[in-house]
Structure formats: C-alpha cells, structure tokens
Amino acid sequence: xxxxxxxxxxTDFLSTSLRLSIPIIFAAVGGxxxxxxxxxxxxxxxxxxxxxxxxxxGAYLTGTPFGGLFFGLAVASFAGIILAALAVxxxxxxxxxxxxxxxxxxGLTSYLARLILxxxxxxxxxxxxxxxxxxxxxxxxxxxxxxxxxxxxYLMYLLVPLTxxxxxxxxxxxxxxxxxxxxxxxxxxxxxxxRVRLYAVLISCAMAGLGGCYLVLSQVFVFTENMxxxxxxxxxxxxxxxxxxxxxxxxxxxxxxMSDALQLRLQFGSPDVPYQLFSMVPYIASFLALVIFAGKxxxxxxxxxxxxRGGK
Amino acid sequence: MLTAIRYFYLLRPIWAVLIALFVGSGxxxxxxxxxxxxxxxxxxxxxxxxxxxAGTLVKTSPILLAGLAVILPLRAGLLNIGAEGQIYxxxxxxxxxxxxLPEMSALILVPICVxxxxxxxxxxxxxxxYLKAYHGMNEVIxxxxxxxxxxxxxxxxxxxxxxxEGAPYPYSEEIRQELWLPWIMNGTDAHAGVIVGVALxxxxxxxxxxSTIGFALDTIGKNATAAQYAGVxxxxxxxxxxxxxxxxxxLAGTFEVLGLKxxxxxxxxxxxxxxxxxxxxxxxxxxLIAPIAAFFLSGxxxxxxxxxxxxGLESTVIEAIQGLVIIFVAASxxxxxxxxxxxxxxxxRRKLDAEVGDTFAKTPKGDE
Numbered sequence: 001x002x003x004x005x006x007x008x009x010x011t012d013f014l015s016t017s018l019r020l021s022i023p024i025i026f027a028a029v030g031g032x033x034x035x036x037x038x039x040x041x042x043x044x045x046x047x048x049x050x051x052x053x054x055x056x057x058g059a060y061l062t063g064t065p066f067g068g069l070f071f072g073l074a075v076a077s078f079a080g081i082i083l084a085a086l087a088v089x090x091x092x093x094x095x096x097x098x099x100x101x102x103x104x105x106x107g108l109t110s111y112l113a114r115l116i117l118x119x120x121x122x123x124x125x126x127x128x129x130x131x132x133x134x135x136x137x138x139x140x141x142x143x144x145x146x147x148x149x150x151x152x153x154y155l156m157y158l159l160v161p162l163t164x165x166x167x168x169x170x171x172x173x174x175x176x177x178x179x180x181x182x183x184x185x186x187x188x189x190x191x192x193x194x195r196v197r198l199y200a201v202l203i204s205c206a207m208a209g210l211g212g213c214y215l216v217l218s219q220v221f222v223f224t225e226n227m228x229x230x231x232x233x234x235x236x237x238x239x240x241x242x243x244x245x246x247x248x249x250x251x252x253x254x255x256x257x258m259s260d261a262l263q264l265r266l267q268f269g270s271p272d273v274p275y276q277l278f279s280m281v282p283y284i285a286s287f288l289a290l291v292i293f294a295g296k297x298x299x300x301x302x303x304x305x306x307x308x309r310g311g312k
Numbered sequence: 313m314l315t316a317i318r319y320f321y322l323l324r325p326i327w328a329v330l331i332a333l334f335v336g337s338g339x340x341x342x343x344x345x346x347x348x349x350x351x352x353x354x355x356x357x358x359x360x361x362x363x364x365x366a367g368t369l370v371k372t373s374p375i376l377l378a379g380l381a382v383i384l385p386l387r388a389g390l391l392n393i394g395a396e397g398q399i400y401x402x403x404x405x406x407x408x409x410x411x412x413l414p415e416m417s418a419l420i421l422v423p424i425c426v427x428x429x430x431x432x433x434x435x436x437x438x439x440x441x442y443l444k445a446y447h448g449m450n451e452v453i454x455x456x457x458x459x460x461x462x463x464x465x466x467x468x469x470x471x472x473x474x475x476x477e478g479a480p481y482p483y484s485e486e487i488r489q490e491l492w493l494p495w496i497m498n499g500t501d502a503h504a505g506v507i508v509g510v511a512l513x514x515x516x517x518x519x520x521x522x523s524t525i526g527f528a529l530d531t532i533g534k535n536a537t538a539a540q541y542a543g544v545x546x547x548x549x550x551x552x553x554x555x556x557x558x559x560x561x562x563l564a565g566t567f568e569v570l571g572l573k574x575x576x577x578x579x580x581x582x583x584x585x586x587x588x589x590x591x592x593x594x595x596x597x598x599x600l601i602a603p604i605a606a607f608f609l610s611g612x613x614x615x616x617x618x619x620x621x622x623x624g625l626e627s628t629v630i631e632a633i634q635g636l637v638i639i640f641v642a643a644s645x646x647x648x649x650x651x652x653x654x655x656x657x658x659x660x661r662r663k664l665d666a667e668v669g670d671t672f673a674k675t676p677k678g679d680e
C-alpha cells in the first residue's frame with residue numbers, strides 16, 4: 001500500500017479508479033431512473049455493449065468521435081425500445097426481457113462488428129482526447145485526476161447531479177417516483193404509467209450506452225466482442241448499494257472502480273500469483289457490499305411488477 | 313374452432329422461433345449469403361449427419377441440465393441466472409474429487425465425483441437461496457455476481473494450484489480413463505450425460521406434476537404470502553429449490569469434465585448457463601419439453617460451425633439468431649389465450665356471416 005504515499009503513484013491510482021468507474025457510473029445512474037419508475041433494467045449490460053459497438057461503428061464510418069457518440073446512443077436506444085416494448089408494452093417479465101436483450105446484443109454486436117469492421121477491427125478508432133480545464137486542473141493531485149479529462153467524463157459530471165435534480169426536484173421526477181412506488185395511485189392522478197416508464201427505460205438505456213461509448217471513444221479506441229464484460233451487472237449492484245439514488249450510485253461505483261484499480265495494481269505487484277485471484281476482487285467486493293450493507297434497503301415498491309390498468 | 317385457436321396459442325414458442333429464423337435470414341442476407349443455403353447446411357450439419365448429431369448431443373447435455381436448473385426455481389418464481397457459475401463449481405468439485413482423492417475402484421469413485429460436482433453446484437445455489445429467503449435479497453443480481461466469482465475461482469485453480477506443469481494455458485492433469493463417462497455413439501464424443509439429463513427431466517416432470525413439492529412450488533410462485541398462510545414453509549423451500557437447481561447446474565459441469573474434457577480447463581463453459589435460460593423459456597417452463605428445446609438449441613450451435621465451413625458465414629450469426637429467438641419467444645409469452653375474447657369474436661363473426669349471407673346470398677365477406 002506504499003503507493004498511497006507517493007503523489008505520482010497516488011495520481012495514477014486515482015485516475016485509474018475514475019477511468020474504471022465511469023462506464024459503471026453512466027449505467028448505474030441510468031439504471032436508477034428506470035428502476036425508480038418500477039422497471040428492473042437488467043439490460044444495462046446489453047446497452048453498454050450496444051453503446052460500445054455503435055460508438056466503434058460510428059467512429060469508424062464517420063471518422064469523428066461525435067459520429068461514434070451518435071451511433072452509440074442510437075444502438076443503446078434501440079435496445080431501450082425493445083426493452084420498453086417487451087416489459088412495458090407487452091408486460092412480460094422484466095427480467096426475462098432484459099436477459100433476452102443481453103443475449104441478443106452479444107450475438108448481434110459480435111456478428112455485425114465482424115461484418116462492418118472486418119479486418120480493421122484492431123485498428124485504432126478516433127476518440128476524445130483529454131482537455132485540461134484551466135485553473136481547476138492545476139490543483140495538486142485532484143486537478144490532474146478530475147479536471148484533465150475528456151468530454152464524456154465532463155458529461156458524466158453534469159449528468160449525475162442533473163439526474164438527481166430531475167428525480168427529486170421536478171414534477172416529472174415526482175411522477176416517476178410515484179409510479180415506481182404505487183402505480184395505481186399515480187394512474188388515478190392522471191399520470192400515464194406506461195408513458196413515463198417508456199421514457200425512463202429509454203433514458204436509462206441511452207445513459208448505459210454512454211458508458212459503452214466511453215469505453216470505446218475515451219478508453220481503448222477499439223471494439224472487442226463482449227467488451228462490456230459484466231460492467232452492467234456491477235452497475236446493478238452499485239445502484240442497489242446506492243439506495244436507488246444517483247449520488248449514492250455514484251459513490252458505490254467509485255468504490256467498485258477503486259477496488260478494480262487496486263486489484264490491477266496487485267496483479268502487477270505480484271506476478272507469481274495467478275492473476276485470476278485478483279480479478280475476482282471487484283465481484284467479491286460487490287457481493288460482500290450487497291450482503292453487508294444492502295440488507296435493510298427498501299427498493300421502489302412496485303419494481304419488477306407489471307402494471308395493468310384494472311389488474312390486481 | 314376455439315380448440316384450434318387454443319392450440320395455436322399453445323404452440324406460440326414455435327411460431328416465435330420461426331419468426332426469429334425469418335428475421336435472422338435478414339442478418340444472413342447482409343453478409344451476402346443465401347439464407348436458405350445457410351439454414352439447410354445448418355440443419356443438415358446439426359441433425360442429419362452421424363457426426364453432426366453426436367456434436368449436437370454433446371452440447372445437449374450441459375444445455376439441458378442448465379435448462380432444468382433454471383426451470384426448477386422458476387416454478388417458485390425465482391430466476392436463477394447463476395447456472396453458469398454452478399456449472400463451473402460443479403466442474404471444479406468433480407475434477408478435484410477425481411484428481412485429488414486416493415485411488416480406489418471406479419465403481420465407488422465415479423459416484424463420489426458426480427455427487428461432489430452436484431454438491432459444488434448446489435452450494436453455489438444455496439448461497440443466493442439463503443440470502444433470498446432469509447434476507448430478502450434479489451437473487452438475480454446475487455447469482456450474476458456469483459457467476460463471475462466462480463469463473464475466476466476455476467481459472468485460478470486451473471491456472472495455479474492444480475495446473476499441469478508446463479501446460480501452455482490453464483488446465484489440470486488428465487483424469488484417469490476409468491472415471492470417464494461411457495460414450496453413447498461409437499467413435500464420437502457423445503457421452504451419457506445427455507441420457508442422465510433426459511432422465512432427470514422426466515423425474516422433474518413427475519415430481520412437479522404429481523407431488524406436493526410441485527404444488528408447493530407453484531403456490532409460492534403464484535403468491536408467496538398465500539403459500540405461507542396455507543402452511544407451506546416458504547423459506548426452507550426457497551433454500552432447498554435453489555440448492556437443487558444448483559446441483560443440476562453442478563451436474564452439467566461434472567459431465568463436461570468427466571464426459572468430454574477429462575481435465576479442468578479454465579473457461580470450460582462457453583455460456584451454457586445462459587443457454588439454460590433460453591431453454592427454460594423455449595420450453596415454457598415445462599421439464600418435459602426442455603429436452604426438445606435443449607436439443608434444438610444445441611443443434612443451432614453445433615450446426616453453426618458446419619455452416620461456417622460450408623458457406624463461409626461467420627458462426628457468430630447464430631448467437632445473434634439465438635438472441636432473436638429468445639426475444640421473440642419472450643414476446644410471444646405476452647400474448648395470452650383469452651377464451652372469452654375469442655369465443656365472443658367467433659360469435660360476432662358467425663352472426664355477421666349469417667347476416668351477410670342473408671342479404672347477398674352466397675357472397676361471404678370478412679368483417680366490415
């Protein structure tokens with residue numbers, strides 16, 4: 001743990017933590033919106049993957065990261081439309097719908113990536129480069145970690161408080177929470193349950209898609225098959241741990257990001273120990289955190305339950 | 313007529329599969345390959361050829377058992393996404409029993425290995441079962457996280473303590489040949505795992521249909537509070553059913569190790585646990601249909617490789633089509649048969665036909 005004392009090593013550690021957290025933060029905060037409306041969004045994983053795929057294809061075809069961002073959001077929203085159609089429109093089990101989307105996204109993105117990117121799959125794609133914010137970036141350690149970042153990171157800084165404000169301080173957010181807790185009452189008050197849930201699912205999937213865009217456009221600049229690698233599920237754990245609150249989810253994601261950065265550092269620090277022992281750390285951390293801290297949580301009351309007018 | 317419509321509804325997973333294959337042919341067309349040729353090669357390679365059929369049966373064993381591991385808790389309303397992790401733990405425990413226990417007669421050791429595998433998977437199902445029953449935690453997220461942990465544990469064991477010396481990538485020593493499962497088709501890899509799977513599916517069907525256990529599970533699935541009130545010990549049932557499901561997943565992993573791989577490899581299951589979820593829904597949560605669904609799905613996977621060789625189409629297209637299959641099957645579950653609605657509709661039609669027949673003798677028309 002001696003790296004914590006050295007400023008340079010500390011900066012590296014914190015920026016790795018942040019870098020590893022950002023895709024999960026996008027997904028978890030998006031997940032909060034959909035779960036607050038009563039829709040369990042297990043498709044976050046597929047949305048991250050779809051976003052990453054779209055970002056790669058968009059950046060490849062248009063040659064700019066903004067094209068990538070646009071395509072990434074489009075693919076993730078497409079997944080959102082399917083989820084909304086199945087879980088809200090047809091009222092089938094939300095978990096089943098989500099799993100179906102995850103399986104579809106893995107197959108579809110692998111296949112189409114091979115078709116579209118083909119031999120260029122390993123070449124570096126255009127991405128966002130870091131922009132240092134004047135003044136703020138000159139703060140020791142934190143300035144370099146937090147304010148010498150790329151566009152998507154700054155977007156995340158904006159989206160998290162914005163989501164909090166929308167959920168807790170706007171009429172739409174009140175409707176959203178009401179629907180997640182007691183849809184019958186919300187319906188009697190004249191709020192369209194299915195419409196709010198539709199928007200919530202779409203926003204949620206698009207935000208998870210941003211996480212995928214970040215992976216491709218700001219982190220690795222290539223698309224690899226199944227590159228979301230369970231981040232969407234960690235995001236689900238994070239939002240439960242964050243008590244279905246965007247700020248709480250943010251903190252939980254930072255915790256997971258740090259445990260991930262720590263295990264990477266341990267991997268490099270002890271090359272003679274098989275690395276798999278360390279790579280399970282984030283999952284064990286999520287699992288233990290859930291078991292220890294999430295015992296007394298109160299999820300949105302109507303989560304996972306389909307709403308039918310006049311139903312039971 | 314009403315019965316015909318009811319059967320049409322009952323068969324809706326089949327219509328869903330057909331629609332998915334049709335939409336999937338669009339994906340094949342993008343690659344510039346004729347979908348008909350591709351599908352013909354696929355199904356020929358999967359079902360109509362001795363070696364192909366054996367390849368399909370090899371995959372049917374884990375996929376069917378994983379499907380049963382999903383179906384059983386689903387009857388009680390629990391979604392077991394953890395079959396993948398249970399497969400890994402089953403493989404790990406059975407490989408450890410086979411490699412680490414002192415030498416003894418295969419007649420004793422094989423059952424021990426199989427039970428060890430079932431126990432390993434069972435424990436991996438017991439953990440989320442207990443946390444669900446007694447702490448009200450969401451079993452979906454727990455089982456997903458346990459999958460990743462199990463996969464990493466197996467990678468660690470196969471790449472660390474149990475790794476064969478000088479192996480190029482993580483795998484263990486080979487298991488002695490006396491412990492291997494018997495083959496069921498001469499000269500192929502098809503092993504007895506699939507027969508055990510089908511037998512267990514039958515057993516499960518009868519237990520769920522004719523015993524109080526099945527009734528209790530269905531009651532818990534419909535309304536846990538009512539089940540509790542009726543005297544069903546809901547919490548022990550949840551723990552027990554998750555243990556049993558885990559044991560089924562563990563058996564899938566055991567048979568992979570003892571029947572096919574003969575070593576503990578890292579990443580030895582390419583997502584069979586998730587295929588189990590697809591099987592459960594294809595089979596409409598019915599253990600009797602599960603073998604057919606698992607056979608079909610394995611055929612898609614085994615045939616995909618043949619198709620790739622024959623027409624040069626990326627075999628990943630099958631994963632995409634598999635995704636479409638589950639999307640459409642899931643969507644088809646949303647259309648429920650409503651006897652009243654249909655009988656009213658038929659009545660209206662008949663009345664309309666009669667009226668139209670009266671006015672324009674012998675010119676039947678549709679509804680206007």
